[in-house]
Amino acid sequence: MCPDYNILHTFLKKVEFSSPNVPELFFSTADSSATIPTNIDVKIQKDGNHEGLYMVNLQTTLNSQLDSGKAIFNINMIYSALVQIEDDGEVDEVERKALLTQVVPMRLYDTIRVLVWTLTSQSGFPAFMMNDYKFGLADGEKYNDEEDEEELLDFGIDDDDDDSELDYDEDSYNDEEDKEKFGCNLDFDKQMQCQSAFPLGYDWMIESLGSNPTGERYLQIVKVFFKCNVFDYKELPIYKCFYRFLTPIKYNHPNYKECDVSLWPILFQLLFGVCDDVQVRDQNEGLPEIEFSYKGWSKRMVSSLSLTELMSLAASLILDTFFNMVNMIDVEIDTSVLTALDEGKMISKELFSAQFKCTEDNGIGSLDFVKHYYKRIQNCDMQTFGYTF
Numbered sequence: 001m002c003p004d005y006n007i008l009h010t011f012l013k014k015v016e017f018s019s020p021n022v023p024e025l026f027f028s029t030a031d032s033s034a035t036i037p038t039n040i041d042v043k044i045q046k047d048g049n050h051e052g053l054y055m056v057n058l059q060t061t062l063n064s065q066l067d068s069g070k071a072i073f074n075i076n077m078i079y080s081a082l083v084q085i086e087d088d089g090e091v092d093e094v095e096r097k098a099l100l101t102q103v104v105p106m107r108l109y110d111t112i113r114v115l116v117w118t119l120t121s122q123s124g125f126p127a128f129m130m131n132d133y134k135f136g137l138a139d140g141e142k143y144n145d146e147e148d149e150e151e152l153l154d155f156g157i158d159d160d161d162d163d164s165e166l167d168y169d170e171d172s173y174n175d176e177e178d179k180e181k182f183g184c185n186l187d188f189d190k191q192m193q194c195q196s197a198f199p200l201g202y203d204w205m206i207e208s209l210g211s212n213p214t215g216e217r218y219l220q221i222v223k224v225f226f227k228c229n230v231f232d233y234k235e236l237p238i239y240k241c242f243y244r245f246l247t248p249i250k251y252n253h254p255n256y257k258e259c260d261v262s263l264w265p266i267l268f269q270l271l272f273g274v275c276d277d278v279q280v281r282d283q284n285e286g287l288p289e290i291e292f293s294y295k296g297w298s299k300r301m302v303s304s305l306s307l308t309e310l311m312s313l314a315a316s317l318i319l320d321t322f323f324n325m326v327n328m329i330d331v332e333i334d335t336s337v338l339t340a341l342d343e344g345k346m347i348s349k350e351l352f353s354a355q356f357k358c359t360e361d362n363g364i365g366s367l368d369f370v371k372h373y374y375k376r377i378q379n380c381d382m383q384t385f386g387y388t389f
Helices: 093-121 146-153 176-182 202-210 213-226 237-241 263-274 307-327 349-354 368-387
Strands: 005-018 038-046 053-066 071-085 165-167 277-281 289-293
Touching (some): 005 093, 038 093, 071 093, 202 213, 202 263, 213 307, 237 307, 263 289, 263 307, 263 368, 277 368, 349 368
Antiparallel strands (some): 038 053, 277 289
16 A cells, blocks of 8 residues: 655756757757656655655656757756655555655646646747656556545556666657647637527637637646636636635626626626735625726626626636646545535535545645635635525
8 A cells, every 4th residue: 555655845956958959949840759868766765864764756858859960949947856765764665656656746747747838839940739648557556545646647648667777768759649738739629619699608718718829828837737618617727616616696787688608707707816905796686796807907887898898807707717726736625525515505614625625634735725615715705695596
């Protein structure tokens, strides 16, 4: 079984980036494909002064070059974690090695992918997302913890080497699919078919997000990290652990029936989830009004927005929502708790906090965002209580 452990801290220990042939390469007209040999080396250091304390270093190198041999960019980084193993003296050596060379590196790997994506997206070349990777079992040993074994098997590459240096086969980047990825032609498996501006539903929001370079980056990061269907609103991690507790009500807008039925409950949740100042205003007769201020806008009623303004608001809110999900990457979500909670009902602070594996004691994640989000739920509940019956 997996030893009990805590990741006390993760940090970027070293990063080097070079583009030895720019800007000349930008003006090259030669037709040449690129390969990106990638190497990951796992190194473990034991702290001699503290029992059970280890530093896991993932050294990642990428050396992108054209078929001609001319270098495009070179990346060398070390991303590390301080790991505390409980009762380390009683832990089996095979289990300890599996934890430090497989389980912990797997948890660090997604952060490395984002760092590489961020560096290459600012390099002047197409942004590059590293492939999924499985850190292979050392010495042919079978790791027996069912949860971690299932997590390991989610990756699509097998590796039976008996050392800790893990190499990608550079030829794997020569097929047309990966050339397209390197060219940043992200069509998300052609799942998005929405072409028209209206009826302004969630499909339109995702299309708008994907047309924005920053939004496209957030889409890809969320899709890769959380392995979710970003085209299904209720599959988003931020919906599962937060937005579903912001119970929507019907509210006034003159074009209510003209827009897609998905817009209004989603817009309600985005407003309460993103904006710091949202108020439900009772109109005595008819549907209530939603008043908000957002990013320098003076206070407005949703009912006063033209369709053009509504489009601008929806596009900005969905961008901020995906940005918030990127910030959730370091916070662990307890999926077993998620499935046990009812959506559309008021939730206690204790149950809401139970969804997350971050605590003040174990150093994983931050409780600040949990407290911040729960205050928003409380605000929504208080303002909408009279309209939910």
